[in-house]
Amino acid sequence: MLGIETSCDETAAAVVEISQHPHSGVVCRMLSNTVVSQIDIHKAFGGVVPEIAARSHIEAILPVIDKALDTAFPFLHDEPVKEKMALIDAIAVTQGAGLGGSLLIGLQTARSLALTADKPIYPINHVESHVYANFITETPLKGYQLPAKPPRFPLLALIVSGGHTQLVLFEDYFKYQLLGKTQDDAVGEAFDKVAKILGLPYPGGPSVSEIAKEGEANKFNFPKSKVEGDYNFSFSGLKTAVLRAAQEACGGDHTMPSTELPRRLSEAQKADLAASFQKVAVDTLVGKTYKAFLEHSPASVVVAGGVAANHELRRQLSEKLPIKIEYTDMKLCTDNAAMVAALGAFKAFYKQSAKSPYSLDIEPNLKM
Ligand code: KG4
Ligand code: ZN
Numbered sequence: 001m002l003g004i005e006t007s008c009d010e011t012a013a014a015v016v017e018i019s020q021h022p023h024s025g026v027v028c029r030m031l032s033n034t035v036v037s038q039i040d041i042h043k044a045f046g047g048v049v050p051e052i053a054a055r056s057h058i059e060a061i062l063p064v065i066d067k068a069l070d071t072a073f074p075f076l077h078d079e080p081v082k083e084k085m086a087l088i089d090a091i092a093v094t095q096g097a098g099l100g101g102s103l104l105i106g107l108q109t110a111r112s113l114a115l116t117a118d119k120p121i122y123p124i125n126h127v128e129s130h131v132y133a134n135f136i137t138e139t140p141l142k143g144y145q146l147p148a149k150p151p152r153f154p155l156l157a158l159i160v161s162g163g164h165t166q167l168v169l170f171e172d173y174f175k176y177q178l179l180g181k182t183q184d185d186a187v188g189e190a191f192d193k194v195a196k197i198l199g200l201p202y203p204g205g206p207s208v209s210e211i212a213k214e215g216e217a218n219k220f221n222f223p224k225s226k227v228e229g230d231y232n233f234s235f236s237g238l239k240t241a242v243l244r245a246a247q248e249a250c251g252g253d254h255t256m257p258s259t260e261l262p263r264r265l266s267e268a269q270k271a272d273l274a275a276s277f278q279k280v281a282v283d284t285l286v287g288k289t290y291k292a293f294l295e296h297s298p299a300s301v302v303v304a305g306g307v308a309a310n311h312e313l314r315r316q317l318s319e320k321l322p323i324k325i326e327y328t329d330m331k332l333c334t335d336n337a338a339m340v341a342a343l344g345a346f347k348a349f350y351k352q353s354a355k356s357p358y359s360l361d362i363e364p365n366l367k368m
Pocket of ligand 1: 161164192204306310335
């Protein structure tokens, strides 16, 4: 399965294969995983600029697919793309959710490839595919730490990214129930906004958690927001509480422009704000995951999406949950195409129907 992912600011392509083993069951093996990140381009703007993202995807998509095929089939290195495509059975492409202009580039490329190379095409829900990154257990590629075994059903998934925060219970492949989701900001978005308040580089998650190591998590007492529904989340109040505390720490009130804060706050204050914010954000995620675990007794728990790379979240979850959580490699937590190819491969393997490349369209607001 060739996977193509362009939902936000990563241009990605990957090849995976899936097979039935007599002892270990269904095994998903990653043959290549090519990601070109636009982070350096968007850094200057403090966040993703959709128009620039779409243009960058246009430049990168064909070389990225080429590289993914080349890595997967090194014995065909000098052969034309057509020869490599002959070894691909089907194409999986992110249909949504994501930025319209960005999604279009990946989807149109996938449609063209599907038509010219005569391959079936599987449209993929980006958020659902984050969960399938955890089903990749083998690879000949160097530098990956993969789980020894795939997760088992019923499977509880905490999906935490820049655009989504939700708890989903999977009874089986493709059969799931949304237990709850954020009512406003996603947790990754809260990390990104707090980073902006503190003057830290985009993306905020890694930079906030890095300086949080130096700070005191109990210095600021930020409130956990209360939302209706046991498994729903809310992070916009927390973000505002950080802003107010930062303004107060510099002797200002709510009228102090947030652009003033990075140069007025001391490094120690920034570290304390970051640590106190991260504590409440992580406590909230862990608390609700634990509650869902007690209510549904899943056989496995996985954490998916960019925020799954957060060490403090991993540490607290492992401490709280009475089940061993197998985390996948950090490179498979943030956006990539191996997860897209993996979900596509499971769809093909379990005989889900492919879609016509003639009528396939993007769905920027696709929900789980
Ligand atoms: O899954 P992803 O790559 O893209 C989306 O689908 O949104 O997630 C990106 C998000 C960003 O908000 C980023 O700040 C956050 O994941 N993130 C982290 C960490 N690494 C990435 N958040 C907290 N801690 C991290 N170590
Ligand atoms: Zn994502």
